[in-house]
Amino acid sequence: MNKHIKIKKPKLPRMPRIPKIKSAHKMLKNDVPGTLTYTGSKEQKHVSVELIEYTPHDYKIEQGNDISIAFDKQKPGEISWININGLAHTDQIEKLGQHYDLHPLILEDIVDTNQRPKIDEYPNYLFVVFKMLYFNEDGAFMNEHISLVLGENYLITFQEADGDVFDSLRMRIANAKGRVRNAGADYLMFAIMDAVVDHYFTLIETMSDRIETLEDILFSNQAEQDITQDIQDLKREVLRLRKAVFPFREVVNRLEKIDSQLIDERTVTYIRDLYDHVVQVSDSIDIYREMTWGLMDMYMTTISNRMNEVMKVLTIISSIFIPLTFMAGIYGMNFEYIPELNLRYGYFYLWGLMFIIFFLLLYYFKRKKWL
Amino acid sequence: MNKHIKIKKPKLPRMPRIPKIKSAHKMLKNDVPGTLTYTGSKEQKHVSVELIEYTPHDYKIEQGNDISIAFDKQKPGEISWININGLAHTDQIEKLGQHYDLHPLILEDIVDTNQRPKIDEYPNYLFVVFKMLYFNEDGAFMNEHISLVLGENYLITFQEADGDVFDSLRMRIANAKGRVRNAGADYLMFAIMDAVVDHYFTLIETMSDRIETLEDILFSNQAEQDITQDIQDLKREVLRLRKAVFPFREVVNRLEKIDSQLIDERTVTYIRDLYDHVVQVSDSIDIYREMTWGLMDMYMTTISNRMNEVMKVLTIISSIFIPLTFMAGIYGMNFEYIPELNLRYGYFYLWGLMFIIFFLLLYYFKRKKWL
């Protein structure tokens, strides 16, 4: 039976069980507030630090494994983007925090991967947390915890591990393509958030694909296999996406309305546009959520329909042969005097009668549309 | 079995699968903000441009395939309506944007068919996005992305492809019928939005028809076929309509409350009336939504009822003939001494007993209301 299932289910991308959420907060518990502990699971050998400095005319990139390369003296008019991958190296993050005079709670939030998306205003900088969601090479649904510190002429970004969706952005800076080289660090922050939101759209496409695959399975009556687990997994992913996107929407909304000298008025127009996109994402999530919930109903209907079909086969065969068997039983009796038994063609008369009953029952089931 | 289904279902308009939403955002991803890319699927060979200029006394129409005809010098007191079909020709739209000094983000939103309904205020113009929904000739549920720019004495409308619901409006302008020729560009904008809302009502009628058709199928016990897919499709259409109408309601609401010199106070009364209509549409959508969800329950009940009927037939036939067959079996036994077998009319006595049992069971099922 299992073999058939495999064959029937070629289009459904494998949905691995989601890594348990429970282990998430394991290290925070009973800890002293103010102590940095990375709560994620992506251990990286070295912290990897990347410093990009640019003016409208100039561009410089530096990479390494020590935080100190981020402490380069900034030239006037220059924008610095410091990108740090690898949150497990809390000592490096503390060093950076001291250099840029970041509040201890910010440092905690940077390494606490359970921190939900939020925005905090501090006198000299803005602090933003959000989530990058992606499917890893095994198809598992992964969480990347991203934090931003936006200061005067600099932007620091923190990620859990190497590898991100900012490559096209780096190339735009390198090639002075688009508006980014001519705008400030606030526009750079917008561009990063924009790339993340664009990535949310691809996730939504994947969910849409999965829902359609499951619907196709259900509609094509191939649904031999138990797809309850797939549906439940999908529900869970939609809920996790929702948990990441809805607070992020609030973050962007507040960013649009914030009154900070760090954000240029021209950038606000772009942020408003970003907000439109996030709202679009969250609208779609709610639609997919309802559709996913509806899948369960559809599956139940499919099961009921199939049971109905099984019942019909049983009823038709039983209803036809049980009366006929009864008739055969009658003439298998050993009574001394059964007049029909002595008829020359009694046997053939009985067959005739049986065929008549057979076809009457067939007609009855046909009329009831069971056939 | 399939043939019968076709016959049973004459009134249900065919509901083709909705074109996948997922491909919608495909081009935007990782793109440079500020670059125009049409994200829809309606490719048109030429952009088609239409310029209507009118005063209370005068009326002029010009059509062509190049944006430059829209750059006609406006006479004082004249209202210009520039209608542009074909968003794939982004170069033409950029040219127009430069001429009218439109913000780059506006141009992006014009060609991004995923942009949800919204209203943006700029110093010299208002920018409005909304959706025209319609069933195409194949019965598929289509999206038309419409954008408006309302300036001093001019209105620019953008559509994805030729063909719209504004013909009656054009005729009213041509024939100087109604208020439109005597009012400003703001009234023209209202008239366009009003035509779109009126069209929403026809969509709602279609949905109502579909729901009733499905209910009729369910109530008439014709529901042999699996209408799960029809119900799911309906759900999806209601959700898409909702997604288009609810943000549009907010747009109209804000338009009513906006404090702009571009909108005449007399037009505000009309916009308030328009708002009432949109609220009406969205109320109806929510009612149809609940009804659609209720259909699934009704379908489940129908399935259960039918299974019940199948069960009853099986139970009646089995319960009658299994005991009778047992009796026949008794007298088919080969015991040496079975006194009944030697009775002269034993066979007929048995038939008599069988008929009594038969009618008792019939009476029992009758009293249980299974017959």
Place this chain on the structure above:
Amino acid sequence: MNKHIKIKKPKLPRMPRIPKIKSAHKMLKNDVPGTLTYTGSKEQKHVSVELIEYTPHDYKIEQGNDISIAFDKQKPGEISWININGLAHTDQIEKLGQHYDLHPLILEDIVDTNQRPKIDEYPNYLFVVFKMLYFNEDGAFMNEHISLVLGENYLITFQEADGDVFDSLRMRIANAKGRVRNAGADYLMFAIMDAVVDHYFTLIETMSDRIETLEDILFSNQAEQDITQDIQDLKREVLRLRKAVFPFREVVNRLEKIDSQLIDERTVTYIRDLYDHVVQVSDSIDIYREMTWGLMDMYMTTISNRMNEVMKVLTIISSIFIPLTFMAGIYGMNFEYIPELNLRYGYFYLWGLMFIIFFLLLYYFKRKKWL
């Protein structure tokens, strides 16, 4: 089977299918805003106009089929109530509109039966729209579109057709009973709305009756018939009632808070009381809504319970007679040597064994509480 259903269902008032909503907006579509078109279905031969003029000491009533009788010159201190039945005669309504200088959009809303309840303030008058719901003589759920214009010392009411719930109010005016003759047109407006709200209570009673009738059918296990359609109709009626009452609640709420010289401060106390009543109605609607939704669950349970019972009968009969038939089959075999067959009382021994098995099975089913 149908005959039985009729007999089983004596107390359920017949619920005819609701007239389709879809035809509602048929005429408005693509029409010029500002053109009057009656969108309802109640065509009346003549418009019927009624003019009631009263002071604390005086009272005069005039009736006719032409709007001009409403243009009577008002004496100082006199309150006029102009009641117009028959919205299909749009020319008469336009004439009235000109005489009282009503905004074109008001006239449109008066004849648009799809207009949801609302209140509009104009400099010289208030305009209120609401719904009178009733069951007509066929038991169908009908909609009466009512509009009010409250001006200085006059009140104009518009209804679709003759016949209303204001008779007791007319008598109170005629007989100078209660407060109405001594108060202004604003109190008259309150009295009319109060009569409508009181009528809502009778509707709620009818719904309550229907829910109880359906519950009684379900509980008394009489639910042979398929009451899905009744439940679905009930759902629909509750939704329609909700659609009429909830916006009306907002109307009354705003009326209470309005700052208009047309409404006396003493009347505000009465409107606040009216608001309490409307809130009460809408609370009840929400309770009945939940109860109606619950009916479907109960019906499903009833079906399942009945199927369970059918299954039990089948199982009991089959489980008893199939083994016994097997035993009879054994001794019907033609083996040369079956020792039991040669026993003198083998046949009776077998019957004994069969009875033992029969009673053991009965006992088993009894213990399982299937009997």
Place this chain on the structure above:
Amino acid sequence: MNKHIKIKKPKLPRMPRIPKIKSAHKMLKNDVPGTLTYTGSKEQKHVSVELIEYTPHDYKIEQGNDISIAFDKQKPGEISWININGLAHTDQIEKLGQHYDLHPLILEDIVDTNQRPKIDEYPNYLFVVFKMLYFNEDGAFMNEHISLVLGENYLITFQEADGDVFDSLRMRIANAKGRVRNAGADYLMFAIMDAVVDHYFTLIETMSDRIETLEDILFSNQAEQDITQDIQDLKREVLRLRKAVFPFREVVNRLEKIDSQLIDERTVTYIRDLYDHVVQVSDSIDIYREMTWGLMDMYMTTISNRMNEVMKVLTIISSIFIPLTFMAGIYGMNFEYIPELNLRYGYFYLWGLMFIIFFLLLYYFKRKKWL
């Protein structure tokens, strides 16, 4: 079968059908606003009036059947509590209203038992309506409509019938126990409302008991009986409790925030505490509501589980004996040449084969965990 049900259900307190709500508003309809009509069903022969007057040092109680004893001249510094039972005697209430100069609408609300909980501020007094809910001696869920008028140094309470939960309060006043004798009429009002809220807690306990009883029935697999009606009744009671408590919460909330010279600042602290309690009650109601809704699901599961069990018994017996009967049938055939029949021990060989098949099938069902 019925007898068994009675025996199985000893712990479930009898839940009588709720008296119909529909008759509630019967008298109000089309009535003149301003006319007093008692809309409840508790007719009492006489109105019973109770006057309690107290100072910190003094205490006096007077009882009778005429309202005039409430018109006693108040001494300075004295607090009067006038408690009136029996709302059907509207003439007495009107007399009281004239003496204390109460607004006609207040008098209407006092005798309208359908009035939902509310608070109205008048220049010289506060008017509060709320509900006392209780189970009467028959276990029916009853509504007691309570109104309060709080004036300068006096409090008037109105109830439908004799018997209340204020006895402990009367004793506290009589015995000068607690704060009540030293505080004003506002504290007395608080104490009355506090007693009512405390009583809500006992109702919630009863609901909790019923839910647990039903759950126990469901879990103990005793659920032979159809408990749908019990669940539906419970749902209805929760909804009615909700309808009484949620508006009352708003009343207490507004009372806490009210700016009235009638309420002492020290009492506000107590009212805030009362508000906490009401919120607690309404939180619990919502939890019990969800639990009650969940009961229906559980019941459905129980039914399905039982059907499953029935099916298994049928399947096991049929699957075992139908093949065996077939084998017996084979050797009951009358073919001229059936070699097995002539075997000396053919009959025993067959029995052996049958036992093997029997045990193989048993093993199969065991492995499937159906046994």
Place this chain on the structure above:
Amino acid sequence: MNKHIKIKKPKLPRMPRIPKIKSAHKMLKNDVPGTLTYTGSKEQKHVSVELIEYTPHDYKIEQGNDISIAFDKQKPGEISWININGLAHTDQIEKLGQHYDLHPLILEDIVDTNQRPKIDEYPNYLFVVFKMLYFNEDGAFMNEHISLVLGENYLITFQEADGDVFDSLRMRIANAKGRVRNAGADYLMFAIMDAVVDHYFTLIETMSDRIETLEDILFSNQAEQDITQDIQDLKREVLRLRKAVFPFREVVNRLEKIDSQLIDERTVTYIRDLYDHVVQVSDSIDIYREMTWGLMDMYMTTISNRMNEVMKVLTIISSIFIPLTFMAGIYGMNFEYIPELNLRYGYFYLWGLMFIIFFLLLYYFKRKKWL
């Protein structure tokens, strides 16, 4: 059958029935407001009092069973933490209340374990109530009612019984680890609330574990046992957790916004962080709530699937053997002239035919994917 269940369910932690909520408010009813009555069930022999006094440089701890040790004279600059376990000893609490001049309502709330989380501002102190939830050694879900009074330089905490999650905090104070010794009583309050919120995370992990265990049971088709009760218990625990956490969220939110000289501005930053954590907890609760509700659906599906399987077995066996038995019955008839019976190899021909029918039916069921 029971034995198997035990074996199948090794990973499911035992969830004992929740202690009844109903008994909770038993003592408050009809009580005089202002009288202290402990409403919980944790009776402790002695009250246990703990006094911790510290400055940045100094640290002192004192423990005992009499409240008087808390009345130690405070030195300037010293922070006192008074922790009291055992709320049943209301006389001790009253003594403390008199010493610190606490409002009688505060004392009531301290001993009323039903009091929901709240915050009250008094002129000289803040009063906070919240809940500590934990699983006791028997796995039962327990409630610990915690109250805080934050005054100038002192913090008093009240708990129902010994044993808490503050040990790590005590050690931090003792060892001068972290910020706590250098900050005020407000930071101490924050640290306590932080420890409680951290503990909520462990509860959420436990819930997550239980949901996964139940899902695993459902997915592994081990779900022989009836897990309805487990699911219902889980629902109830989620609801109780929700009831504790959601008002607590409001408490922290108000604490962040409060304008009190008792809370240092630097502490507010920490409280804002705490608020983030509580929001995270409540988000997770809502996700687990939806998942728990979904479990019931999954269970229903599992039951239906299993019934389907039972049905298939029955249908396959019946459909194969009933027709074959009929054929055997035919040739068991005793007609004088049945030509087939006289065929030399008739018996073997019949067997051949039966095998053909057998394999055709097998093929049919295979194609229908029932095998």
